[in-house]
Amino acid sequence: MTNEMTFEETPPVPPKNTVGEAWSNLLRNPSLFIRYWNYKGAILSGVVRAPIFLITYLIGKEGWKLAISAALVQFTFRFFFAGVGGALIQGFRHVEPAWKALLTILLVVPAISHFFEFIIQLIFAYVTGTTDHTDVAIVRSICFSIISALFTLFIMRRNVMIVGEAESKSLFNDMTRLPLLIFQFCAFIPNEISAMIRREAFLSAVLSVAGFGIFSQMLVWAVTNKPFWTWGGGKSIPFLKYWGFDGIILMIIAVALSALYFRRQSKHQTIS
Numbered sequence: 001m002t003n004e005m006t007f008e009e010t011p012p013v014p015p016k017n018t019v020g021e022a023w024s025n026l027l028r029n030p031s032l033f034i035r036y037w038n039y040k041g042a043i044l045s046g047v048v049r050a051p052i053f054l055i056t057y058l059i060g061k062e063g064w065k066l067a068i069s070a071a072l073v074q075f076t077f078r079f080f081f082a083g084v085g086g087a088l089i090q091g092f093r094h095v096e097p098a099w100k101a102l103l104t105i106l107l108v109v110p111a112i113s114h115f116f117e118f119i120i121q122l123i124f125a126y127v128t129g130t131t132d133h134t135d136v137a138i139v140r141s142i143c144f145s146i147i148s149a150l151f152t153l154f155i156m157r158r159n160v161m162i163v164g165e166a167e168s169k170s171l172f173n174d175m176t177r178l179p180l181l182i183f184q185f186c187a188f189i190p191n192e193i194s195a196m197i198r199r200e201a202f203l204s205a206v207l208s209v210a211g212f213g214i215f216s217q218m219l220v221w222a223v224t225n226k227p228f229w230t231w232g233g234g235k236s237i238p239f240l241k242y243w244g245f246d247g248i249i250l251m252i253i254a255v256a257l258s259a260l261y262f263r264r265q266s267k268h269q270t271i272s
Contacts, residue, residue: 016096019104026091035164038086040171041152045082048148049141050075053121056137066128070137073124077117085109086152086161093156105153110145114138139222146219154188155181190254194262197255209251216247 017025026032050071057067088109095101118138152161159167160174160181189212196205220243221227228241239245 017094019092019095019100022092022095022101022104026088032091033084033087036087036090036162037083038090038161038163039083040161040163040174041086042079042083043171045085045148046075046079049078049144052140052144053137056140060136069128070121070124073120074117074141077120081113081116085113086163089149089152090156090162090165093153093162098157101153102150105149106146109149110142113145114142117141136225143219143222151182151185154185187254187258190251190258191262193251193255194258197259198262205255209248209255212251213244213248217242217244219243220247 053074054067054071057070058064089105092101092105095104121138155161155178158177158181159169160177162168189208193205193208196202196208228236228243230236230241240249
């Protein structure tokens with residue numbers, strides 16, 4: 001018996017469908033966007049996204065009034081759109097294989113949400129004369145959307161943060177499960193790479209670690225608006241100054257911890 005974490009955590013006989021079937025179901029039944037309008041995601045998304053714009057405007061040395069106004073505009077937009085986006089993601093939570101659902105969500109949800117977000121925030125920036133901050137704030141918001149879409153699908157496949165279905169629980173119940181799910185989400189990639197190594201798929205493991213390094217470089221660069229970090233007035237450590245290299249080191253450490261965990265689990269099962 002294996003103890004490895006997988007992206008799926010479903011009932012013994014889970015319903016399954018293809019990407020085409022999921023799209024067909026949503027397009028033939030648009031009322032599902034109302035039935036599955038995700039109030040849980042709407043609340044959390046608004047609460048989390050608004051501070052991104054608040055902080056960006058404050059860093060740009062704008063007044064509190066403009067910063068709070070920008071945050072409120074973002075909260076309002078995210079509250080309504082996240083409910084629809086949550087319904088869309090929920091419609092794909094039973095798609096197999098999981099990577100097709102992931103690809104579809106990553107291509108569709110951020111593209112649609114940030115198209116409308118850009119228009120709304122651009123109008124706000126034009127009216128308030130703060131267009132210099134719009135691009136930076138939206139880039140940071142896009143980075144959050146990528147992680148958010150992945151995490152939302154991850155937890156919805158575990159019957160968390162879903163609405164309108166028999167498996168749905170209260171928002172409070174879902175919130176109590178989030179800390180553990182956040183840990184499992186962060187551990188997912190290291191566990192997968194660790195599994196590759198145990199299968200002796202070394203090339204795949206190396207490419208996965210390198211890919212994570214590139215991803216972390218681009219993500220942190222976009223969030224911080226800096227290609228690398230420095231200290232002491234511009235000093236830096238060779239190689240280590242790049243976000244991607246730091247990401248690779250952290251991933252190697254995480255994979256080593258994952259391998260150690262599963263090795264101990266295997267020994268424990270053998271003794272038992």
